[in-house]
Amino acid sequence: MPTDSGVDRARLAALADRERASFAERRPRSAAAYQRADHLFGRVPMTWMNKTAAGFPIYFETAHGNRITDVDGHEYLDFCLGDTGAMAGHSPAPVVDAVTRRLAGPGGATTMLPTEDAAAVGAELARRFGIPYWSFALTATDANRWAIRLLRAVTGRPKILVNSYCYHGSVDESLIVVGPDGRGRSREGNVGAPTDVTTTSRVAEFNDLEGLERELAHGDVAAVLMEPALTNIGIVLPEPGYLAGVRELTRTYGTYLINDETHTFSAGPGGATAAWGLEPDVLTIGKAIAGGIPIGAYGLSAGLAEAILARTDLDLVDMGGVGGTLAGNPVSMAAARACLEHVLTEPAFDSMIATATAFAGGLRKIIEGYALPWSVSRLGARVEYRFADPAPRNGTESAAAADGELEDFLHTYLANRGVLLTPFHNMALMAPQTTVADVERHHEIFAAALGELTAATA
Ligand code: PMP
Structure with missing residues (x-):
């Protein structure tokens, strides 16, 4: 029986x-390495x-x-790119140097101790995002945590508002x-929630200004923490007027606005903030900006800083709750x-976005060709x-x-033929090195998968 995803479940299961089976058979070394990892919790370095x-x-x-190549000798076209950490491509030469x-x-x-590189990075982030003052963490999670603390402190308000099914890292307040x-x-x-999340947080649906206003009207929200487009529950793009409405409502209710650009950075060299003319009070980012080396960063508006x-009364130079030993390290x-100076440059984004546009266009044609009720969304270099x-x-x-079963099938089918997608969703990210030929290779395999699923001839 076809379901909402438009596929026959029995055929899908088979x-x-x-x-x-083919995945396991052709990867004996990966399987053995996994079996040998007796002293890793869940057999992996990190449970994800x-x-x-x-x-x-x-x-x-x-x-x-x-x-990417694996220990069994397979080569993959990587559209996962470390779920964005390697958006600059793996080991880009200027970063390695x-x-x-x-x-x-x-x-x-x-x-x-500071190095002068930090000031150069702060200046470049200020130029790109239009936010003047920057501080560093090692992960985007911590950038968000520290930004939240600062905004609670400065407003004296207890709550943070996020969008339903957002992801901002393992930030307690966001799990609502x-x-x-x-x-x-x-x-x-x-x-292990430290407290009932409704005591620290409020929540509204993305694209719902009425719901947002209803929550902000309580007057207890220090900050709205949001992605300008949701990217962690598929891509959900903002409808016309939504982001302007969020900015207006946050100003009306005295609530600060944090744009988390960790993933939406794919929209362009200055993220969605520059691409769409947004005016957040705080901008958080991480993952990609150091070419795969751990980093997080938050930028503050002049008035806020x-x-x-x-x-x-706020202890910002010792154990007051903001900062970390390795943050801002010279590496x-x-x-x-x-x-930022040599890899994720403006020309690099032009090429990544052009490749992603080709990816999205091809994908739409294939899906339409098989008459499946699926949709394709693109956010700059991400599809x-x-x-x-x-x-x-x-x-x-x-x-x-x-549809976890369908998603797993497509990921496995693609991996067996040399293509990696982000494990958490059906997302493909373009690196500066990704070519249209790589996109075509993906599409050939994807079309074959849909052909088998629908038992139609392509
Ligand atoms: N913000 C967003 C929008 C993210 O997608 C993520 C991770 N997927 C994070 C923050 C957290 O990043 P990290 O895991 O590097 O702390």
Whole structure:
């Protein structure tokens, strides 16, 4: 019986079994390495690495540009790119040179002393995003955590508002969704929540200004933390007027606005903020900006930076809750400077966005050709398809369009033929090195998968 995703479940199950068996058979070394990892919790260095479509993770051996090889000798076109951490491509030469120069030349991986690279990175981020003052973390999660603390401090308000089915890292306040009764409730699977999330957070659906206003009207929200487009429950694009409405409402209710550009950076060299003319008070980012070396960053508007620095009661230079020992380290700073100055440049974005446009166009044609009720969304250099048409308008609708079995089948089918997608969704990200020929290769395999699924001839 076809379901909402438009595929026959029995056929899907049979094909998925076949692909999983082939995946395991052709990867004995990855399978053995996984079995040997007796002293890793869940057999992996970090539990998310068990999010794998075919039962065990691929152990990679080399990663350069948009190509990965595994320990069993397979080569992959990588459209996952470390779920954005490697958006600059793997090991881009200017970043490798800068990090090597730092470590082997002047030396010092971590000192708790500044280097001049940090000021150059701050200036470049200010130029790109139009936000003047920057501070660094090691992850986007921490950038968000620290930004939240600062905004609670400066407003004296207790709550943070996020969009339902958002993702901003493992930030306690963000693990809230809109329940069927329209009220906020803990996100399913929330691990060891420190407190009932409704005491720290409010939630509204993306693209819902009425819902946002209803929540902000309580007057207890320090900040709205949001992605300008949702990217972690499929891509959900903002409808015309929505982001301007968010800015207006946050100003009306005295609430600060944080744009998390960790993923929406794919929209252009200055992220969605520059591409769409947004005016956040705070901008957070991480992952890609140091070419794969750990980093997070948050930028503050001039007024906000001034107001926070004037608060002598806040301990910003010791254990007051903001900062970390390795944050702003010279290796991250050297890497970020090289990545922004030489790799993720304006021409690089032009090429990545052109490749993504070709990817999205080709994908739409294939899906239409098989008459499947799926939709394709593109955010600059990032493309995603969802098993619903029209495209979902908010996180809850998008969550309802998930089909884990179908997603796993497609990921395994593609991996067996040398293409990697982001394990968490059907997302493809273009690196500067990704070519239209790479896109065509993906499409050939994708079309073959749909052909088998629908048993039609292409
Ligand atoms: N913000 C957004 C929008 C993200 O997508 C993520 C990670 N997927 C994060 C923050 C957290 O990044 P990290 O895991 O590097 O802390």
